[in-house]
Amino acid sequence: MRTLDLIFAHPVPPEELFDLVSSFGGVSTGNVDAPAEVSISRGRAWILVHGYPPDRLELAPRWIPLYTEALRAPPRGRVIVHVARATGSEWLAAEFVLAAEEKWDGRFVIDDFADEVVTLDEFHTRLAERHSGFFWPGYDASPRALREARAISVEVLLPAQAQPRTVERFLMSIGAAMHPDDHADASLTRGNARIWVRLREPGVMPSDVNADRLRGHLALLGAPPYHSFALDVFDTEESQRLALEFLEALAAKWALLLILRPDYSVLTMDDIRARAASDPSDPFASGG
Incomplete structure (x- = not known):
């Protein structure tokens, strides 16, 4: 945001x-x-x-x-x-x-x-x-800027053992481009599909997420501390498929929770799988 x-x-x-x-x-x-x-x-x-x-x-x-x-x-x-x-x-x-x-x-x-x-x-x-970029001093019409303006942001919460350094090594192991620009720690691409990962410091949770909403779900992650990162998904069906594959690979290693904005829905991987089965074009749609 x-x-x-x-x-x-x-x-x-x-x-x-x-x-x-x-x-x-x-x-x-x-x-x-x-x-x-x-x-x-x-x-x-x-x-x-x-x-x-x-x-x-x-x-x-x-x-x-x-x-x-x-x-x-x-x-x-x-x-x-x-x-x-x-x-x-x-x-x-x-x-x-x-x-x-x-x-x-x-x-x-x-x-x-x-x-x-x-x-x-x-x-x-x-x-x-301008057609967009109203809140910037100069309008950036570069492909990267236009992609980032069309990204869906998903919060990913991980258990204590999934330290940011460990997640970084995992990203490298699956072929992610590391530090592709000033705004992302890693990116994955396939054709026109794009996703970006923005890691946080160990133990840092999203600042705007209400802890009360998480309380009933955190048992899935085990004992604290918990870690988190932001996953930005280019707003195309191909990118959402790539994001699902990435999350499946991540879930094979660790339990995880997802938070969707703007209504701050807290979802498990099973929830996302059910959404993808129902509407593969838009599994990250928030009800807010």
Whole structure:
């Protein structure tokens, strides 16, 4: 996921933000660390939205002068938008920004994916000039960038014995390309199929996953610590088949759990096999 900050010249009342996300069909994620967090989805596209209380914006001091200059007023409100890599998510985020502009008369600026502070006039210029890449200072039309913008992200949880170094050796043993770019630790390709693996440090779990949702499933993995990595799957049927084969090879060595966004469904390999048997074109579809 990539993150946008919407920085306002006025406080954003929680009830007004709730009204806006409700108009998009937003539902609570149940994240205990961010109780106000809401998921908005459309097909495979999804974003997460949550606001900050006006007395606790948690802004880095060095950014406040930049926001003040762009707003021509001190920052007094903040809304975070996490944007998935799944197809259409950036458009969904753009629609949310435009709806926020209409609701609050455009009294905010955007801190984009590259930490560049953008006025709404500048954002409208990007929308007029580009088919995507609205939240980047420069639009990258390279094949790699376009692939990554169309990736489905799946979280993979592993038991204590599956240390990241051990997983790295496993990836090398099955012919993965190691460190193919700055955003992935490994990739697997077959024809036009692509998947990427992003390993985490030992014992680190996905930061946005609610522990309560996992509690009933972790017994499958045995005693902690647990490890995790992100699996990004190019949004094509061939890539999803490649991802399934990779997960089957991984499951032959270790027990594993999968977490699908945006609804944070927790699945076993048996669950994924059943999904693939029912709809081989879309086994990683989330119900959120």
